[in-house]
Amino acid sequence: MRKTFVLDTNVLLHDPRALKKFKDNDVVIPLIVLEELDNYKKHHNELGQNAREVIRYIDSFKTEHKSLQKGIQLPEGPKLRVQLNGSPLKYKGFPLPLDRNSNKILMMAYELHHAGEKVVFVSKDFVSRVKAEAMSLNAEDYSALHISFDDMHRGVKKMHVEKAAIDLFYKDGKITPMKDFLANEYCILQSAENSSAVCKFNQKLSMLEPLIHIKKDIWGIQPLNVEQKCAVDLLIRDDIPLVSLLGPAGTGKTLMALACGMRKVFDENTYSKILVSRPIVPLGKDIGYLPGTKEEKLYHWMQPIYDNLEVLCQNINGEDNGKSTMEWVMESGKIEMEAVTYIRGRTLPKIYMIIDEAQNLTPHEMKTIISRAGRGTKVILTGDPTQIDNPYLDKDSNGLTYTIGKFKDQRLFGCIYLDKTERSDLAALAAEIM
Numbered sequence: 001m002r003k004t005f006v007l008d009t010n011v012l013l014h015d016p017r018a019l020k021k022f023k024d025n026d027v028v029i030p031l032i033v034l035e036e037l038d039n040y041k042k043h044h045n046e047l048g049q050n051a052r053e054v055i056r057y058i059d060s061f062k063t064e065h066k067s068l069q070k071g072i073q074l075p076e077g078p079k080l081r082v083q084l085n086g087s088p089l090k091y092k093g094f095p096l097p098l099d100r101n102s103n104k105i106l107m108m109a110y111e112l113h114h115a116g117e118k119v120v121f122v123s124k125d126f127v128s129r130v131k132a133e134a135m136s137l138n139a140e141d142y143s144a145l146h147i148s149f150d151d152m153h154r155g156v157k158k159m160h161v162e163k164a165a166i167d168l169f170y171k172d173g174k175i176t177p178m179k180d181f182l183a184n185e186y187c188i189l190q191s192a193e194n195s196s197a198v199c200k201f202n203q204k205l206s207m208l209e210p211l212i213h214i215k216k217d218i219w220g221i222q223p224l225n226v227e228q229k230c231a232v233d234l235l236i237r238d239d240i241p242l243v244s245l246l247g248p249a250g251t252g253k254t255l256m257a258l259a260c261g262m263r264k265v266f267d268e269n270t271y272s273k274i275l276v277s278r279p280i281v282p283l284g285k286d287i288g289y290l291p292g293t294k295e296e297k298l299y300h301w302m303q304p305i306y307d308n309l310e311v312l313c314q315n316i317n318g319e320d321n322g323k324s325t326m327e328w329v330m331e332s333g334k335i336e337m338e339a340v341t342y343i344r345g346r347t348l349p350k351i352y353m354i355i356d357e358a359q360n361l362t363p364h365e366m367k368t369i370i371s372r373a374g375r376g377t378k379v380i381l382t383g384d385p386t387q388i389d390n391p392y393l394d395k396d397s398n399g400l401t402y403t404i405g406k407f408k409d410q411r412l413f414g415c416i417y418l419d420k421t422e423r424s425d426l427a428a429l430a431a432e433i434m
Contacts, residue, residue, distance in 0.1 A: 006109040008123035009036040016053040020076040030108040124392040145363045147405030149395040155416040156186045163191040184414035186230040220315020221259040234414040235260035244415040250423030253382040261352040271352040279360040349374030358400040359383035366399030
């Protein structure tokens with residue numbers, strides 16, 4: 001049965017292509033939503049970009065032969081129409097005050113429902129969906145860009161085999177897999193005799209192969225568990241340009257990414273520089289405006305990165321010389337800190353790019369960032385999809401989970417989920433019980 005989907009503003013700001021994804025149904029945009037998009041279009045950020053894209057797309061169908069009020073058939077299947085704001089006096093049963101735009105959008109869905117249409121109200125805002133359901137309206141979260149976090153590819157699997165198979169792997173340096181593997185997926189082979197081996201699936205050869213041997217530590221860092229060994233292997237492979245590291249705080253995601261980047265840039269000269277970026281989303285109550293230049297403002301947001309760099313510099317030269325090493329590293333011009341907002345439009349060749357706290361990015365923002373990668377660039381995404389500060393994202397709809405779901409069997413991609421906290425016993429206990 002044909003349905004009428006009434007879209008909230010946050011849906012279009014989350015995915016500017018959402019209008020195309022409702023197949024053979026009616027899609028209604030209340031006029032108040034267009035007015036909100038018009039306000040957002042002036043913003044010089046991702047929301048502004050998305051608002052402008054939606055407005056341009058709708059405007060492209062406005063001709064003398066087509067009426068947005070009567071409805072326009074989109075090439076992708078849905079029929080789009082813009083609904084003028086109704087009169088609250090006509091629907092005295094509408095229970096909410098019209099003191100905010102979200103309630104005005106809900107009133108439009110309420111009006112269409114009482115006019116006999118099979119209405120579904122679509123919003124990224126949980127409270128708005130609860131309000132809709134309280135008025136007996138069908139309400140849904142926008143799920144076109146959802147990938148299940150619970151079913152997500154973790155990057156490492158365990159497999160029980162005969163001891164002879166493990167011995168053969170150590171002898172020949174390869175083994176034919178007994179199960180199906182995704183590209184660049186890692187495997188822990190275990191036998192009843194407590195023999196074990198860690199290997200990686202080579203999709204091109206359809207074989208399990210050893211990890212790259214590391215002769216010494218990487219800027220004073222040594223992997224402390226199997227998952228970290230696999231993560232380091234992904235980070236130092238130049239033939240895998242997109243890597244995702246997931247896990248709770250203290251699992252070493254950012255520290256390992258930086259350490260491997262330091263080796264690749266300063267020791268091996270594989271990449272010209274390290275570019276570190278984080279989305280500007282505060283944890284808890286924001287402290288407001290920060291004075292100073294862009295670099296001075298970013299310093300506070302990038303403090304966790306500087307902390308990790310300080311650890312690496314102290315590891316290789318001792319605590320007394322760590323400060324001078326840090327100054328040398330920063331003055332070299334080979335490390336650049338940048339807000340995600342300013343990456344748009346850039347082409348970044350031969351860069352070792354780390355996107356920290358990537359779970360706070362939308363799928364559309366993630367696509368924008370990855371598409372900036374030029375020739376010879378490696379992109380590392382780190383984050384924890386269970387710890388999201390963006391109010392319209394969750395563990396299934398954020399850009400990090402979405403990227404893993406879309407790239408999981410691509411030869412150019414690798415992913416590791418780290419679940420063991422190595423920061424300290426206290427941090428590990430907090431991650432477990434809190």
